[in-house]
Amino acid sequence: MSGPTARYERAARRAQADGRIPALTVALHRADREPWTFTVGESGNPEHPLGPDSRFRIGSVTKTFTAVLVMQARDDGLLDLDEPVSRHLEVPAHGDATIRRLLSHTAGYQREPYGDVWDTLTAPDAARLLAELDRAERVLPAARRFHYSNLGLAVLGQLVARLRGGTWAEVLTERVLTPLGLDATTAARPAEAVVGYLVDAYSDAARPEPPIDMGGVAPAAQLWSTAGDMARWAAFLADPRSVDPGARVLAPATVDEMRWPLTTTDESLWAAGFGLGLILCPDGRRAVHVGHDGAMPGFLAGVYGRRGGEGNPGGLGCAVLGSSGTAGQTNELVHELLRLTVEADPAEIRPWRPAAPAPAPYRSALGRWWSEGSEFVFAWHDGQLQARAAEAPADRPPAIFRPLPDRADTLRTVSGREAGELLRLTRDERGAVVRMHWATYRFTRVQEGFDGGPASDGPS
The missing domain is CATH 3.40.710.10 (DD-peptidase/beta-lactamase superfamily)
Known part of the structure; x- marks a missing residue:
């Protein structure tokens, strides 16, 4: 044997x-x-x-x-x-x-x-x-x-x-x-x-x-x-x-x-x-x-x-x-x-295959965002909006969000970081997501202080 x-x-x-x-x-x-x-x-x-x-x-x-x-x-x-x-x-x-x-x-x-x-x-x-x-x-x-x-x-x-x-x-x-x-x-x-x-x-x-x-x-x-x-x-x-x-x-x-x-x-x-x-x-x-x-x-x-x-x-x-x-x-x-x-006798590694793109309302939410001076990546995988800290180890499960039934721009965190908390999307006049709030913390495309000023405007 x-x-x-x-x-x-x-x-x-x-x-x-x-x-x-x-x-x-x-x-x-x-x-x-x-x-x-x-x-x-x-x-x-x-x-x-x-x-x-x-x-x-x-x-x-x-x-x-x-x-x-x-x-x-x-x-x-x-x-x-x-x-x-x-x-x-x-x-x-x-x-x-x-x-x-x-x-x-x-x-x-x-x-x-x-x-x-x-x-x-x-x-x-x-x-x-x-x-x-x-x-x-x-x-x-x-x-x-x-x-x-x-x-x-x-x-x-x-x-x-x-x-x-x-x-x-x-x-x-x-x-x-x-x-x-x-x-x-x-x-x-x-x-x-x-x-x-x-x-x-x-x-x-x-x-x-x-x-x-x-x-x-x-x-x-x-x-x-x-x-x-x-x-x-x-x-x-x-x-x-x-x-x-x-x-x-x-x-x-x-x-x-x-x-x-x-x-x-x-x-x-x-x-x-x-x-x-x-x-x-x-x-x-x-x-x-x-x-x-x-x-x-x-x-x-x-x-x-x-x-x-x-x-x-x-x-x-x-x-x-x-x-x-x-x-x-x-x-x-x-x-x-x-x-x-x-x-x-480990499990077989499943090949990656292309899938359908993220729904149009969520595409502008994908990519890198900043909160409290730290960088996060929001992505769409397995039919779900996900987020993880940019420096998180690859094997750490992401946070996963699910839209509320009557409010597509308000999502519940169903697992991972901040489970149970809400993610709220704010859009501009064209419908693009320009700001988010997750567990009430503000997420922006560039680093900002708590007073809303960009990090690049620090004293010289």
């Missing part, structure tokens, strides 16, 4: 050997290739040897599904992200926490539900989870800092279930898993489940870990899946148009909203951020890996899609699932494979 897949396989084999992982399954999904999957090791399940259909626990990757259900409910008008959870759930305490804060782990909820769940291996059911919220602590003030909380996402999962009139698992299957064809992803332990292990640090012994049903905490950590399903899910989180072109699950703009970083997970390193239910890991110039890690007794999982960066084919997602609860190589390999993909 040669080519990119040989490099992927070697990386997976190395991670399995170095991490001493009894069973490892990996998958890559991309918009321009057939999915690639690979397994190495043994399942520990005599009825179902290890293969692409083997199921692993994905732990906290489950939270990304719950977050999508919350955003669906928002888009359907069932909730507002800045509402307190008490608007929708009767809770004895901490009901002032907003949905947005819970999604971004900045509500200050303690990490786990009340009780020693990881000693007893018995999780509360949904009713008890909520009833005992007054026995849980608010360990930090709201919005103080990032503090990861299984309890917070579990509460949100129960909130969505209540709004939709079913169990969390039923709602998830109906509204996300079935529309995206993630048929191997289930809340219940499937027959194809591999055994999860604790691998001894000082010998080659591997002890099977006991199973645990997460009960009311299921929205934070319950799911089982295959690497193939999870790579497709990762591609959806990175590029929803490629996986869900009809937006049956979420509008692309809503997924964009989920990916915007609301907090950093470490104030000194700034190596990762957190959005609305999603972990964001910068990876080089203009690239970010978006997804989540997962851990359960005997299992680790890494599920991420790659956004941006040179060579990215779009719809690029990777999943690495392992049957050891201690092998950090599982979570490292997913990022390594995403990098390898764009290095060893």
Whole structure:
């Protein structure tokens, strides 16, 4: 075997050997290739040897599904992200926490539900989870800092279930898993489940870990899946148009909203951020890996899609699932494979082709303009008016404008610099654009001071 897949396989084999992982399954999904999957090791399940259909626990990757259900409910008008959870759930305490804060782990909820769940291996059911919220602590003030909380996402999962009139698992299957064809992803332990292990640090012994049903905490950590399903899910989180072109699950703009970083997970390193239910890991110039890690007794999982960066084919997602609860190589390999993909098998470079010219009303707006002493270039590409600072790196996305429906000379910035702000065009008697105001700042064809005088009129 040669080519990119040989490099992927070697990386997976190395991670399995170095991490001493009894069973490892990996998958890559991309918009321009057939999915690639690979397994190495043994399942520990005599009825179902290890293969692409083997199921692993994905732990906290489950939270990304719950977050999508919350955003669906928002888009359907069932909730507002800045509402307190008490608007929708009767809770004895901490009901002032907003949905947005819970999604971004900045509500200050303690990490786990009340009780020693990881000693007893018995999780509360949904009713008890909520009833005992007054026995849980608010360990930090709201919005103080990032503090990861299984309890917070579990509460949100129960909130969505209540709004939709079913169990969390039923709602998830109906509204996300079935529309995206993630048929191997289930809340219940499937027959194809591999055994999860604790691998001894000082010998080659591997002890099977006991199973645990997460009960009311299921929205934070319950799911089982295959690497193939999870790579497709990762591609959806990175590029929803490629996986869900009809937006049956979420509008692309809503997924964009989920990916915007609301907090950093470490104030000194700034190596990762957190959005609305999603972990964001910068990876080089203009690239970010978006997804989540997962851990359960005997299992680790890494599920991420790659956004941006040179060579990215779009719809690029990777999943690495392992049957050891201690092998950090599982979570490292997913990022390594995403990098390898764009290095060893980058997307094809599409040839440039001429297109229709800019509409006549906007042609006089094209070219170089000045504001605050800095030069900007306005251009027409891909059927849209765009702008970028003249000295901006080539890989920095431009600002993109869209005319208001009833005012062609007033445009909304829909992405990039000054997103949301207005661009107003001023024309002379012949209809040519002679001045613009963007976010209220004046743009002119020559450098001008704030008093309107040209820079060339400075004192001698």
